[in-house]
Amino acid sequence: MLGRRGTLPFLVGPPLAWLVGLFVVPLFVIVLFSLRPESGIVPPGSAWNPSLIQYGKVLDTPAFLRLLGTSALVAFIVAGAATLLAYPVAYFLAFRAGERATLYLTLLLVPFAVSYLLRIMTWKLMLGPAGVINSLLSGAGMIGEPLDLLLYSRPAVVITLVYVWIPFAALPVLAGLQRIQRSQLEAAADLGAGPWARFWRVTVPLSVPGAVAAFFMVFIPTVGEYVTPTLIGGTGGIMYGNLIQGFFGSAGNWPLGAALAMIMLVLTVVLVATAARIVNVRRLLS
Amino acid sequence: MPVHFVRRAFVVLASAMLVLAACTAVSPSESATESESASESAAVSVAPEPQEILVLEWGGYDDPAFFADFAAASPEVPVSFEFGLSDADILGKMEAGSQADVFHFYSGWQQFYVDQGLVQEIDTSQLTNWDKVPDSFKAQGQVNGIQYFLPWDWGFSSILYNTEEVPEVTSWDVLLDPAYAGHISMWNDGPAAVTVSAYVHGYDETAITDQQLADIEAEWIAQKPLNAFYWSSEYDDLCPGVMDQTVWIAYAWQGCYATALYEGTPVAYANPSEGRNSWIGFYGISADTDSYQLALQFLDDKLADLTMSNVVNLFYYGAANQDVMDAIEDPVLIEAFGVDDPAILESTNFTPPVTDAQRTAWTEMWARVAAE
């Protein structure tokens, strides 16, 4: 019979093997590629003469670094807004939906099975000068002319990304909220706390881990986002991911693309590690 | 929360998907093997090539209309497709050892395939439709005098503009004109931007100097805010913008011109003083294929009248089959391809081959423009 300790290798082994084989090794390949001095198409099997030329190119181009910073900021705003707006949804599912919670949750996720490209095409319809949102706003007399910034701009990218991420962000928040036991809330009520007090002093603090998980889950991939900027960002909404995508796609310059990707990866890991440390310190202090 | 709920939900979901998958299963390979054994038992003494063909193709060209003649002549041969996203991607896939028998790419990349031994000569004596291809096109498919590539589709790049908002366009520099700020759309491609600047300033496309490239970069950084957006995909980025009249001036291929005109948008396709740009799509036969005869058959059928008319009529791209081009009656297409103008192909600027170094410099330049 397998005790706790004996089970550990079976718990750690499969994921570790999978990740090493299908993630670490390929990532290593990317690192090797980023150290290639050749640009453009590199036939597999050609000699590898490591060099930092590609990294030099990136670090020497202030525009690239500024774009990285801007993309990280956009990701921060999107993650914050999405987590904030996801919170009421998750709260509803955890505490108000009762028996139907799973049904409601599934309903939230199903739209994601629809092609993102097609959904964004209809979203463009809604955001455009003749679209639903502008018609509503001008019909209500709130604006004189159609709002330009809703489409082909950086704000359009932010709005769309927040919209897309809310259901996903709700999941870790929900999981975190489900950890809260009735007994804790009952105890607070017994001590005289009203509903708002219970919310702020019991529910919110206990749900922080879920919210933090949601924030990171949104933040990290959004730094490298490129699909949404391509479709509705116009020239003002271009993000760092567009650069990477360009070099791996039509421009066919894998070494430079790899270097760009590695720099983004390092920055993101540093940001997340720092944030994780800050969050832990606060929890220790509270 | 009921304990066995989740297990049941999983089982139902998973089995439903398997059932659905079974219902939609279409297995051409099964029918192919059946007919293979049937023809084997007929005992014909032909070298036993595998009777299926894999094409490394651009998305959209897997439509059966684009190999209609082949499908009609050889219905038992399954045609499968591997997709490439760009010329660079297709070259990359061939280099990485793609199993494709035949691949499709556009002007300017011929040399790379030959240099790396990825392509073999096309035996044009076996092609029944070869005579219909104009000589100038045949020449573009040759490297060192050897016919490695088969020209198939072609077209122009020029300025597509809204005739209600823009007076007649006579020069490529309209793409850089601040008067139309917010209503221009440029293709998201560095080499294209270099080409436009080369036309406007009279630079030699094949010999752009560092100073010229720096000037070009500055020019396009200034141009960037004039765009509504850069377009990447003709039919889902550019065309809707042209048709809802957000975009008044665009770097475009003639496909969008025809599409927009058919939908009633007031557009025209410019004949700028510097000349239009034109490009040709080529097919090559992989050096490693074990279905050479089948590939030849496939390419020959690709040049046939029905298939090539489909390219013209369904996709609004030019066909390398001159008979088909001469038979065009639609005035929109006649205008788009300049069929009326016999000198059009002489006054046009074909995309020249560029070296790896040039391509790298130009794409990196464009990335800097995008990042500004």
Next chain:
Amino acid sequence: MRRRPSPAIGVGRTRVPLRGFYVAMLVLLYLPIAILLIFSFNPSQRLAFPLQGLTLDWYAAVLGDASLLKAARNSLLVGAGAATVATALGTLVAIATLRFRFRGRSALLGLAVLPLVVPFAVMGVAIFLLLVSLDIDKSLFTVVLGHSVIALPYATLIVLSRLGGLDPALEEAAMDLGASYPTTLRRVVLPLMGTALLSAWLTAFVVSFDEVALAVFLVGGDPTFPVLLYGRLRFGGQLPILISMAVLLTSVTIILSLVALRLSRRRE
């Protein structure tokens, strides 16, 4: 006491319109789908109002398009496969990280979440190069491999959040009663994490189902639906048939999910 204790904990009468917010969210999410549904009946090939009539032609075209149906089938299979692998591995990671102490514990968790940082296109190229060097042919199976890796962080995070709230005392109690640890996991922990596992599976499925940047590099001659869609969208005339296919797929997904939920609830 100054206030009466509120009668229903968590299920109370506050003035915050939570249900309204959820419904508004749902409306916003389904609005594009509703628009797609409307346009799937529109004979015109443009995505623009006004409608030009009603037709079922596009749906008929979908049912007659073998390669389209095949691509949809491929996506379903790949999604189910990748979701199952990702959820299974994510659960293992969550349990190992939260219930055990060992060196490299946070490293394992970090590694499981790290694929989030790498853009899908980069992962695609990387795995593609790996396959090339190992001389492995591209196929739907290789897509499953790729998708399971990129979906793993989502599954891990979701299961982790839920497991964190589960009292370890339950497991100890079970083992005190004589159960082995694997049995405890199987019969005590997993059932209690039910919703989280389902969420994780659905999320992983959805991540894989619409994923194109990585799939394009790893797919062989047999494309998944998004790869086919992405390619076909280059083509003006293809838009309506693709919209109809997307609507059909969504309807099927909704129906399947509802059926699964209804069947499970009946047997309580």
